[in-house]
Amino acid sequence: MDIQNLLDDIVGAVQPHVGQGNVADYIPQLAAVDPHQFGISVATRDGEVFSAGDAHVEFSIQSISKVFALALVLAFDGDGIWKRVFREPSGNPFNSLIQLESENGIPRNPFINAGAIVVSDRLLSVTGSAAMAVRDLLRRETGNATLEADQRVAGSELANSHRNASLAHFLASCGNLENPVDLVLESYVNQCALAMTCEDLALATRFLAANGVGAEGTRLLSPAQTKRINAVMLTCGTYDAAGEFAYRVGLPGKSGVGGGIVAVVPNKCAISVWSPGLGRSGNSVAGVAALDEFTTRTGWSVF
Numbered sequence: 001m002d003i004q005n006l007l008d009d010i011v012g013a014v015q016p017h018v019g020q021g022n023v024a025d026y027i028p029q030l031a032a033v034d035p036h037q038f039g040i041s042v043a044t045r046d047g048e049v050f051s052a053g054d055a056h057v058e059f060s061i062q063s064i065s066k067v068f069a070l071a072l073v074l075a076f077d078g079d080g081i082w083k084r085v086f087r088e089p090s091g092n093p094f095n096s097l098i099q100l101e102s103e104n105g106i107p108r109n110p111f112i113n114a115g116a117i118v119v120s121d122r123l124l125s126v127t128g129s130a131a132m133a134v135r136d137l138l139r140r141e142t143g144n145a146t147l148e149a150d151q152r153v154a155g156s157e158l159a160n161s162h163r164n165a166s167l168a169h170f171l172a173s174c175g176n177l178e179n180p181v182d183l184v185l186e187s188y189v190n191q192c193a194l195a196m197t198c199e200d201l202a203l204a205t206r207f208l209a210a211n212g213v214g215a216e217g218t219r220l221l222s223p224a225q226t227k228r229i230n231a232v233m234l235t236c237g238t239y240d241a242a243g244e245f246a247y248r249v250g251l252p253g254k255s256g257v258g259g260g261i262v263a264v265v266p267n268k269c270a271i272s273v274w275s276p277g278l279g280r281s282g283n284s285v286a287g288v289a290a291l292d293e294f295t296t297r298t299g300w301s302v303f
C-alpha cells in the first residue's frame with residue numbers, strides 16, 4: 001500500500017467538498033477560520049507518518065479532546081467513571097439538554113458535552129488540572145513540547161458558554177459533579193481549545209491503533225480498555241451521525257467542531273483529517289468524505 005500516494009489522491013478527490021457546510025459560529029474565534037482548507041495524516045502503528053494537504057496547519061481540536069480525557073480517566077482511575085456516565089449513543093445533538101433531565105443527570109456517553117464534562121470533572125479531581133493532563137499526554141505522544149491551548153479560543157468559548165454551563169449546573173444539581181461548576185467548565189473549555197496539526201493528532205491517536213501502547217513503548221491503556229474506547233468512538237464519537245459515519249467510514253472515529261476528525265484502524269494506523277466546514281451534526285463534511293474514500297480504497301475498516 002502506497003499510503004503517501006493515496007493521501008495525495010484523496011486531497012484531490014475531496015476538493016469538491018472542501019468549503020461545504022458551515023464553520024462553527026457559536027464559538028466566535030472558530031467562525032473566523034478559513035473554510036477552504038483540508039489536511040490529512042496517517043500514523044502507522046510502527047510510527048511512520050504520512051501527510052498531505054494542510055496537514056501542518058494548527059486547528060482547534062475541540063471535542064476530539066474528549067477521547068484523550070476519557071483515556072486518562074480510565075488509565076488513572078479505572079472503571080469508576082461508568083457509574084457516572086453511560087455508554088450508549090444519544091441520537092441527539094452533542095450539546096442537547098433534553099435527555100440529561102429525563103435520565104436524572106447521567107449523560108448518555110462520554111463524547112457528548114454532558115458526558116465529557118463529567119469526565120473532565122473526574123480528571124480534575126484525579127490530576128488537579130484536566131486541561132494540563134490532556135495537554136501533557138498529547139505532548140508526550142507527539143513529541144511536540146510546544147503544544148498548547150489557544151487562549152483566544154478558550155476565552156471566546158468561555159464567554160459564550162451558556163449551554164455548557166446549563167449542562168454543568170444540571171449535572172451538579174443531580175450530584176454528578178465533584179468540583180465547582182466554574183472550575184470544571186474552565187478545564188473543559190481549555191482542553192477543547194488545544195491547538196494541533198493533523199500530523200500531531202494522528203501521532204497522538206496512535207496508541208488506540210496499538211492496543212494501548214503509546215510513544216516510546218509506554219503502555220497507556222490495557223488492550224481491553226483500548227478496545228472499549230474504540231467501541232464507544234464507533235457508536236458515539238460522531239453524535240447523532242454515528243450511524244451514518246459507521247455506514248460511510250466503518251471505523252471508530254471522533255470529531256470536533258474545529259473540523260477535525262480522528263479515526264482508528266485497530267492494529268494498523270490512526271488517521272486524522274481536518275476541514276472546517278461542518279455538516280448538520282457538527283462533523284467535517286470534507287473530513288467524512290476523505291475517510292470514506294480512505295476506507296473504501298484501502299478496505300481498512302472494522303467491517
Ligand code: GLN
Nearest residue numbers: 062063094113192256257
Ligand atoms: N467545545 C465545544 C462545545 O462544548 C466542543 C463541541 C464539539 O466539538 N462537538 O460546544
